[in-house]
Structure formats: C-alpha cells, structure tokens
Amino acid sequence: MDLIISLVINGLATGMLIFLLASGLTLIFGLMHVLNFAHGGLFVWGAYAGVFSYAYSGSFIVGIIVAILTGLVFGFITEKLIITPVYGNLVQQILITLGFMLVLQEMIKVVFGPNVVAVKVPELLAGSWQLGDIIIIKYRIFIIFFGFIIFGLLHYMLTRTKIGLIVRAGVMNSDMVQALGINIKRIFLVVFMTGSALAALAGMLFAPYSGAIYAELGMEFAIMAFIVVVIGGMGSFQGSLFAAILVGLAGSFMAYYVPYLSLAVNMIIMVVVLIFRPQGLFTTAKG
Template sequence: MSILIQIIIYGLSLGMLYFLLSSGFSLIFGLMGVLNFAHGSMFMWGCYLGYILSLSTGSFLFGIIGAAVCIGVMGLVMEKWLIQPLRGNQLRQILLTFGLIYVLEELAKVIFGTRAYMQFPPEWLSGSAHIFSETVPQYRLFMIFAGVIVFLLMTLLLKKTKLGMIIRAGTDKPRMVQAIGINVARIFSITFALGCALAGLGGAIATPFLGAYPTIDMEQVFNAIAVVIIGGVGSFTGAFYASVILGFISYITSYFVPELSMASTLLAMLVVVMIRPNGLFGGKTSEN
C-alpha cells in the first residue's frame, strides 16, 4: 500500500515537472514546426532565475512567476531575431537552436559560475503531509498542484480564448489560418514566448528539488523529446498524459530495476515510435 502511494505521489510530481518542461516544447513544435533544442536551456535558466529572484525578493511565488516572465521575454527576443528570419527552413532553425544551447550554457557559467546552487522550499511549503500513513513532503504536493493548475489554465486558454483557437487552428491547418489573413508571425511570437515561459516556470519550480547547475539543459532536453514523441506532436493533452506516464515509468524503474533507470525514458520513446509513430494520443501527422 505504501509503495503504491509512493509511486502515485512521487511519480506524479516528477510527471508534473516533465509536463512543465515539455508542454512549451510541444506547443512550439506543434504550431510552428520549430524543434527548439534549446528548450532545456530555457528550463535551466528558469532554475537560475527562480533561485535568484526568490532569494533577492524573499518571496518564492514572486520568484517562480518572475522567472516565467523573464524566460518568456527571452523567448520573445529569441524568436524575433533568430527564429523568424529562418522561417521556412526547418533544418536551419533546428541547427541554430543547437548553437544556442552552447551560448546559453556558457553564458550561465559566466554569470552564475560553474557550481551548483541548492534551494530549499519556502517556509510555508517545507513541512510534510500525511497521506494514508505515508509521510510526503509538502513540496511534492505543491509540484503536483502547480502542474495541474497550469494544465487547466492552458487548456482554458486553448479551448476558450480567441488566441487559443487560432493556435489550435494553426496547429492543424497552418495554411488555412494564413489564408484567412491572421497575422501568423505575431501568433508565432506569442506562442514561442508562452512556451518558453512555461519552461521557465518549470525550471523555477524544479529548483528546490533539483538545484541549479549548468548541465540541466542537456539532461532535460531528452525528457522533453520523449514526452513529445510519446504524447504526439501538437497535442497538448497528449503532452500532459505522456509526462505523467513518463514520471511513473521513471519512478517505477528506479525503484525496482535501477540498472535500467538511466535508459528507461529513451527505451519508452523507442518502443512508442516502433508501435505508434504518431504518438499515443494522436497529434499531427509528420507533415507540417
């Protein structure tokens, strides 16, 4: 019974982390066809900024919201100056984001140094909760809570607002959207910024759990890729479910078969590719 609770709580909290990391990635890829390999770098910068902002303002909430906003702005700038000029050439865009990985990582080392930063959860989240005789840190519950809230808000955005409608239309039928005269460039910019902001938020929330250090970018980019493949490109709900599944898989393998845990994410992705190349939850076909 205790193991079950553990798997649910810890697998879910890890899954929420993956969701925050990859939801932006999936959105950007789905709508714009841009595979932003520097997405892990955005997440990493979210870790650093979340830490710095919480420390300097003394407010954890301000830290994570602030980090999300900053990374969103960073994404906006990146999109305007670097991605947009290369619109139409997917390969060059991807390759450019590769270069950005180096730039962002080295900048982080220059500004923050090469050491790791440890952050502890804020006072009001440092206790433990009791769930059916299992003691669970409050912060894990917060991670689950945050992930679910973001999912609900984003789903609302996508389903109920005009912007969301355009994004969904643009994901399914990009040429139609252009044909009816919508300023596609602006939508792209907003979506990209939003996707990056989500990653920044994820990073800031992850820091009390993972810490902040310069190799997070490469560590996490594979998780993002796995979520998108398993969940299906362009499917936001798919990203959510895939993240949760991946979170469970990670926890279960590391508990029962630790030798496989390093490879479990990759193996899961390869299995899905072989059985259902379009992802478990639908999503677009690979034509853009």
C-alpha cells in the same frame, strides 16, 4: 501500499514538471514545425534567475514571477533572433537552436558562476504530512496541484478563447489560417513566449524539488521533454500531459524496482513508440 503511493506522488510531481516543459515544446512544434532544442536552456535560465531573486528578496512568489518574466524575455529574443532567420528550413532550425542551447548553457556559468547552487524549499511548503505509515512531502503535492492548475488554465485558453481557437486551427493547418487573414507569425510569437515562460517556470519549480541546480540540467530535461513530446504526439497538448505523467511514473517506479534501467526506460519507451507509431500516441495533427 504506502510505498506505491509515495512512488506515484514522486512520479506525478516529476511528470508535472516535464509537462510544463513539454507543453510549450509541443505547441511550438505543432504550430510552426519548429523543433526548439534551446528549450532546455530556458528551463535553466528560469531556474537560476528565479532562485537568485528568491534568495535576494526572500519571497518565493517573487522568484516565480522573475522566472516567468525571464522566460518571456528570452522567448522573445530567441524567436526574433534565432528562429525567424531560418523559418521553414528544418535542418538549419535543428542546428541553430542547438547552438543557442550551448550559448545559453555557458552564459549561465558566466553570469551565475559554474558551481552547483543549493536551493531551500520555502517555509510554507517545507516539511511533510504523515498519514498512517505514509509520508507525503508537501512540496511534491504543491507541484502536482500547480501543474494541474496550469494545465487547466492552458486548456481553458486553448478551447474557450479566440486565440486558443486560432492556435488549434494553426496546429491543424497553418497555411489555411494564414490565408484567412490571420498573422500566424504573430500568434506563433505569443505561443513561443508562453512556451518559454512555462519552461522557465518549470525550472523555478524544479529547483527546490531537487534542492540543487546546475547549468547542464537544461540538456537533461530537454531530452526528457523531447521524449514526452514524441510519445504524446507532436502538437498534441493533452497528449503531452498523458505522456509526461507516463514518463514520470515509469521513471519513479523503475528507479525503485530496477535502478539500472531507470535512465534507459524513457529512451526505450520513445524508441518503441517511434518505431511502431511514429506520429505519437495521441496525435491529432497530420503526420
């Protein structure tokens, strides 16, 4: 029992981090049909910028804020420089964001150095609780709570505010929203920047969780996020939460019971979903 609980906590924490990454990706795709392969690059940039300012200032909160700001700035740059010139051309979008991903990843090595950076958990969140036989690591609980708070905030924004209404309408039919006199591209910029900030935040939260960060991390997590987006259904916000938790749990249980399958399990889930239900499990948007 204690084993299962700690595996569940592991899986939930990983799932939450992937959700932060995937939620931006899924909205960006749903709104403008842009498949952003550079999303993983923003994840590492958030991690590095946050960790370095955390080490410099000694405050974890400063690190988080810097990570979010980095995400916003990079999101703005990416949207203006990389996405805008190739609107509407799917193949070119895939190609160009992939190229930008390479640049972002190598820039990390130039700016912060190519070595693996060790990260410590902030003191307040370090250590663990012991309940009977179960050891619960505090930082994982923190990530799970943080993830749910972000989910709640985003959910509130999407369902209760005007911009959320526009975004949801845009996911369903962006041409119609444009025809009703709303500048969908400006909305898209906002969504893109938010998504990038979430990715950067996920990177920053991930750093103490794993204890070490390196430049290639972005690609690995981006692939996870893509898998989640596909499973959850592109453009479906709730779908990405369910799929992220599913992927996180599957990963943590497989890593314990069938370790040699743990790397492959997510890919297998995605292949099965794509072949039998290519629109995703929870999709609301048109296929």
